[in-house]
Amino acid sequence: MGVKMTQDELKKMVGLAALPFIKPGMKIGLGTGSTVKHLVDGLGKRMREEGLQVTCVTTSSITTRQANELGIPLVGLDDVDHLDLTIDGADQVDENFNGIKGGGGSMLWEKIVNTASDQNIWIVDESKLTERIGSFGVPVEIVPYGASHVFRRLEQKGLKPTWRLAKDSDQLYRTDENNVIIDVHPGPIDDVNALDQELINMVGVVEHGLFIQRINDIIIGREQGPETIHVKD
Ligand SMILES: O=C(CO)[C@H](O)[C@H](O)COP(=O)(O)O
Incomplete structure (x- = not known):
């Protein structure tokens, strides 16, 4: 072998x-x-x-x-x-x-x-x-202004958000557009289209990682x- x-x-x-x-x-x-x-x-x-x-x-x-x-x-x-x-x-x-x-x-x-x-x-x-995506967290790119409010809304929706941190640092990760990322952890997703719409329609969200x-x-x-x-x- x-x-x-x-x-x-x-x-x-x-x-x-x-x-x-x-x-x-x-x-x-x-x-x-x-x-x-x-x-x-x-x-x-x-x-x-x-x-x-x-x-x-x-x-x-x-x-x-x-x-x-x-x-x-x-x-x-x-x-x-x-x-x-x-x-x-x-x-x-x-x-x-x-x-x-x-x-x-x-x-x-x-x-x-x-x-x-x-x-x-x-x-x-x-x-x-994988059969259903979602065990890997879905990254959500957020405008820095008021980002903690978006974090709380994601929490209220039961999406188990976590802040993305810069490597080996306690500072928030910054994207090429200088935005921040919140990773949500929905677990295997039943309806990807519904989550896509839910995330993209939140004020403060720029884009997310569902393709x-x-x-x-x-x-x-x-x-x-x-x-x-x-x-x-
Ligand atoms: O979406 C991406 C970066 O934003 C990458 O394509 C994805 O993370 C896969 O990375 P790797 O090839 O290192 O496993």
Whole structure:
């Protein structure tokens, strides 16, 4: 029996498996996270070694930093009228390919870039798959002004909110838009559309990490190799 692959090896497998979807001349959205990091490394290599030319937009300052280090040329989202393809990771994905994103805190820009993109692909290792999403907390991005009032309303709704803190700190985490994040912990969600509406309609909420019917394809990293599933045209 072979040695079991680590989660990072599965992440690398799907990061690299997504590379052939990127064609010369495309306008590409680059997601955020440790899985996408492998994709961006691979893209940098293709650009250096094959002279591949694409135009890229990022979904976070973290990915911007990595792209800059690799010499991948970037433009702003407002510099393009649309994107051809966006490749991103996810924290949890259910049987209908709805997901939770924002473990890395970038779901606002990620959702904006996803919306601007003709095609969206998620790359995930198989541990992210679940029957119903929600055991991974749903990140909710809040305007800092009056955020404690939003926190109390989420508490009253029974959504078990917790403040997102900056790494190794007791300070609140700040997003690329300088907002704060409250993670809610609903447990496995019965009705994702109802929670989506409940959260987005709360005053003070900018965006949340529920991504419903937002992908065209998904590449799943499995021990036996990457599995690509076409979700919708
Ligand atoms: O939504 C995200 C960042 O906001 C990431 O895509 C998500 O957290 C998955 O990250 P990773 O690839 O590190 O597991």
